Amino acid sequence: MSNIEARATLVNQKLKFEGKAADHPSIIIDYIPPLGDGEGYMPLQLLLISLASCSGSTVVTLLRKMGKEVSGLEVTASGERRDEHPLGFKTISLDFNVQSSDIDETCIQRAIQLSEQTYCPVWAMLKNNVVINTTYSIK
C-alpha cells in the first residue's frame, strides 16, 4: 500500500472533528476548554499514539526476527511541549516495557536502535525536529 488517505471533518462550531480512514470506526477529536469541549483526542495525543504503536510494532517485529518470544509490550510516549508557537513537542520520551522470558538488554537495545535508525516510519518523519529519548524495561 503506497498511498494512504485519511480525513478530518469539523462537526461543531468550536474545534471538534471526526477523523476517519478506510472503514475503521471514527475517532473523535477535540481540544480542551476554552478552545474545545474536551470531548475527544487532541491531535498531539494521536501523534503520540501513532509513534508509540509504530515504534512498538517495529521493535516487536525485530525481536521476533531475532528468534525471541515477546509475550507483552507496552510503549508509553510522553511529550513535552514548546512554550512558543508552534506548540509542538520539544522532546518525546518513549518507554518500552517488554514482557519476555528470553530477551536480554542487548536484544532490546538493538531492536530500539534499528527502529530509530531504519525501520520506524513515524520516528523517521519526526527526526531532527523533535528530540526523542528512549528507555526500556524487561519483565
Added chain:
Amino acid sequence: MSNIEARATLVNQKLKFEGKAADHPSIIIDYIPPLGDGEGYMPLQLLLISLASCSGSTVVTLLRKMGKEVSGLEVTASGERRDEHPLGFKTISLDFNVQSSDIDETCIQRAIQLSEQTYCPVWAMLKNNVVINTTYSIK
C-alpha cells in the same frame, strides 16, 4: 497543558495494539495482512488524522480571528510512501475544503500559510522531513 502522554499496548500475538490517552475511548491499531489482521488503524493513518485535524483546527481558528464565518471544513490528507525503509511518507497532500459565505481565496491562502509557518504543531514537527503540499476549495 505542557506534557502530554499516550500509550500503546500489544494485545495479540501479531501486531494489534490498543492505543489510549487520557480517558478517551481506546483506538484499535493493526496492520494489513500478512503482518496483522487489518482490524484497526495503521499508525500512518493516525499520523494523517493528527495532521489533518491539527492543520484544520489552526486554519478554522485563523479564519474566525479574521472575522469570517466557517460553516464547514473537511481536510483530506493523502500520503505517498517511500519505496525503501523507513517506509514513511515522501509527500503528503493536504486538501482543505471549506464551507463559508464570506471567505475568499486570499483569506484561506493566508490561513493555510500561517498554519504552516507558525501555528500548526504537527505540521512543524514533520517539516523538512516530508514535503507537504496544499490545495483548497471554497463552497
